[in-house]
Amino acid sequence: MADKFLKRENLGRLIDSVRNGGARFVAPAIDARQAVYRAISGADEVTWDYILPRNSFKDYLFPQTEVVAEYSIGEGGVEIRGRELSPKDTVVFGSRPCEAASLASLRSVFTWDSVDEFYTAREDKTTVVTVACTNGDEACFCTTVGLSPESVAGSDVMLRETADGDFSVTAITGRGRGFLSAHSAAFEDSGSGSAQKPLFVPEKIEGVDISRIKERLARKEHYDDPVWAGLTRKCIGCGACTFVCPTCHCFDIIDEGTAFEGERRKNWDACQFDSFTLHASGHNPRDAQFKRWRNRFMCKFNFYPNKFNSRGCVGCGRCIRVCPVRLDITEVMEEMSR
Amino acid sequence: MENAVREKAKGLLTSGEVKVVIGWGWNRNGTRTTPVFITRPEDAGRLVWNPLCVNNLSVYLTRKFKDIQALGRPAIVAKGCDIKNIAVLVSEAQVKREDVYIIGVTCDGVVYRQELWKGELTPNIMPTKCHNCDVRNPHIADCVIGDRSGFVPPEAPAGMVFDRIKALDAKESAQRWEFWIKEFSRCVKCYACRQVCSLCYCERCITEKNMPQWIETSAHPRGNLSWNLTRAMHLAGRCTFCGECERACPVNIPLNLVNQKLITVVKDAFDYRSGYDASAHPPMIVFSPEDKENFIK
Numbered sequence: 001m002a003d004k005f006l007k008r009e010n011l012g013r014l015i016d017s018v019r020n021g022g023a024r025f026v027a028p029a030i031d032a033r034q035a036v037y038r039a040i041s042g043a044d045e046v047t048w049d050y051i052l053p054r055n056s057f058k059d060y061l062f063p064q065t066e067v068v069a070e071y072s073i074g075e076g077g078v079e080i081r082g083r084e085l086s087p088k089d090t091v092v093f094g095s096r097p098c099e100a101a102s103l104a105s106l107r108s109v110f111t112w113d114s115v116d117e118f119y120t121a122r123e124d125k126t127t128v129v130t131v132a133c134t135n136g137d138e139a140c141f142c143t144t145v146g147l148s149p150e151s152v153a154g155s156d157v158m159l160r161e162t163a164d165g166d167f168s169v170t171a172i173t174g175r176g177r178g179f180l181s182a183h184s185a186a187f188e189d190s191g192s193g194s195a196q197k198p199l200f201v202p203e204k205i206e207g208v209d210i211s212r213i214k215e216r217l218a219r220k221e222h223y224d225d226p227v228w229a230g231l232t233r234k235c236i237g238c239g240a241c242t243f244v245c246p247t248c249h250c251f252d253i254i255d256e257g258t259a260f261e262g263e264r265r266k267n268w269d270a271c272q273f274d275s276f277t278l279h280a281s282g283h284n285p286r287d288a289q290f291k292r293w294r295n296r297f298m299c300k301f302n303f304y305p306n307k308f309n310s311r312g313c314v315g316c317g318r319c320i321r322v323c324p325v326r327l328d329i330t331e332v333m334e335e336m337s338r
Numbered sequence: 339m340e341n342a343v344r345e346k347a348k349g350l351l352t353s354g355e356v357k358v359v360i361g362w363g364w365n366r367n368g369t370r371t372t373p374v375f376i377t378r379p380e381d382a383g384r385l386v387w388n389p390l391c392v393n394n395l396s397v398y399l400t401r402k403f404k405d406i407q408a409l410g411r412p413a414i415v416a417k418g419c420d421i422k423n424i425a426v427l428v429s430e431a432q433v434k435r436e437d438v439y440i441i442g443v444t445c446d447g448v449v450y451r452q453e454l455w456k457g458e459l460t461p462n463i464m465p466t467k468c469h470n471c472d473v474r475n476p477h478i479a480d481c482v483i484g485d486r487s488g489f490v491p492p493e494a495p496a497g498m499v500f501d502r503i504k505a506l507d508a509k510e511s512a513q514r515w516e517f518w519i520k521e522f523s524r525c526v527k528c529y530a531c532r533q534v535c536s537l538c539y540c541e542r543c544i545t546e547k548n549m550p551q552w553i554e555t556s557a558h559p560r561g562n563l564s565w566n567l568t569r570a571m572h573l574a575g576r577c578t579f580c581g582e583c584e585r586a587c588p589v590n591i592p593l594n595l596v597n598q599k600l601i602t603v604v605k606d607a608f609d610y611r612s613g614y615d616a617s618a619h620p621p622m623i624v625f626s627p628e629d630k631e632n633f634i635k
Contacts, residue, residue: 032524032590054588064526065556138367229405234373236397238530240588256554267556270528275546288405324534324586325393326365326372326452334366 139317239270357410418473422613442476444484
């Protein structure tokens with residue numbers, strides 16, 4: 001049973017209410033012919049015509065590039081100044097269930113051996129408002145990894161579109177309930193009674209068996225299986241899949257500036273780059289692209305579930321859509337289910 | 339035509355003349371083409387040829403793909419535009435012409451992006467390069483498959499890319515600068531443009547040289563500008579306008595504008611077009627007393 005209702009024309013009221021409270025409102029907007037999550041200021045910027053935004057909303061929790069410290073070297077020696085983090089309250093509106101489910105995965109990595117506050121401080125201030133999927137494409141495969149277009153994991157508030165274009169609203173978490181009461185003026189207590197719009201449910205890929213994949217990856221013999229090279233030889237080694245992936249989290253620390261002053265930055269990195277595991281000696285343990293691909297697959301279906309007991313892949317399909325050579329992870333999943 | 343490609347591949351693999359045929363095949367659902375590497379004659383039936391075969395497979399001939407080179411002598415199914423890149427690779431001593439068997443396919447054009455395909459190749463879903471193509475009949479090949487194309491490209495190149503370049507050229511330099519800063523600001527430094535490019539074959543790209551760090555790896559405006567400008571300059575006089583970098587770009591940066599502009603500049607300054615003659619050297623690496631040098635004022 002829905003807690004509230006949101007009329008589509010009242011989105012502007014919600015945005016104003018959120019922004020007047022000092023928070024950022026992030027929602028899908030069109031940029032360069034694509035739907036992209038961005039901080040917006042009015043309802044006219046929001047697009048409803050999207051399956052998933054091009055980027056993951058991890059951009060707002062784990063920015064592509066950020067300064068973590070500054071340094072200067074003077075007569076008095078080296079001075080290092082850390083960056084105080086005071087993240088803004090953020091509302092992510094229009095998320096999808098697959099993507100929201102990735103939050104627990106990111107958190108598990110960023111709190112594993114030490115707590116990465118650059119991530120956790122932001123996530124703690126983020127409210128995720130998810131819209132259940134009534135639209136999808138052939139790259140969607142949430143049902144194959146055990147999720148669905150109405151999964152609630154990771155969402156604070158869940159919206160279901162009704163046939164007349166409005167939304168029934170359900171609070172999932174305490175933060176979600178707080179959100180609904182803080183912005184109650186934007187919501188209605190009752191709806192028009194119109195039926196819910198049918199969900200887009202991707203067909204489960206028959207040949208894929210997640211537990212079988214885990215089993216196979218747990219056996220060391222798979223490592224030298226020629227199947228890896230055969231399936232992933234076409235990979236060109238760009239980082240597009242990892243950068244759009246909501247659970248990919250690798251970063252690099254670099255110093256930028258002159259010899260006397262500069263900043264230390266945390267930048268996204270990708271296991272698909274050939275320099276990712278290049279040692280100072282010149283040795284590279286992952287010296288062929290299929291080995292890098294094997295690592296990414298292992299990360300999703302072995303490391304994440306075994307080490308963190310969390311989900312490495314949420315089935316959003318972004319990596320499939322964005323791949324310049326159409327390397328489809330579900331085809332590899334199917335092969336590894338054998 | 340598709341069958342002829344398969345038969346040819348099968349014959350080459352059976353005779354042992356080549357060890358691998360690089361071509362296009364279907365994905366699982368038969369909705370998109372994807373590169374395939376056929377090593378057994380009985381698998382030749384997986385090869386396809388249709389307007390969705392957009393990928394320029396010549397990238398797989400470069401030294402970036404040592405495991406593909408290890409398979410043995412390759413044959414490659416290639417459109418005329420793909421063959422242009424092979425010609426540059428030969429002229430730059432990256433591939434020996436006799437070390438690759440080119441199965442040329444005549445072409446009526448491909449789609450700009452596969453997701454635009456609705457079952458029919460219409461002019462509005464074809465990239466600018468196809469509308470101006472003078473290599474629909476492959477110009478360098480060991481065999482050519484398909485009926486001869488009678489297509490005659492327009493005398494003055496035309497199409498969306500040229501229109502947009504014209505519009506940009508008409509702007510003040512400050513506005514042009516603003517345009518490119520905005521476009522490059524979306525860059526996420528995934529390097530798909532570089533990785534998909536067969537002419538970006540350096541084993542260590544300048545952006546990976548970090549002692550000192552020549553190009554900042556951060557995806558901030560400064561880092562993005564230096565990366566995109568450097569890559570453009572490294573392709574001047576070499577790029578064949580195959581369009582793969584723009585197609586691969588996940589954030590829709592109009593790289594075709596940069597590349598076509600450079601091609602026009604090189605044509606005007608050096609009367610050179612890359613990709614037509616495997617024995618010609620790109621103008622940026624040769625000195626010629628005939629160079630106009632009218633850019634020095």
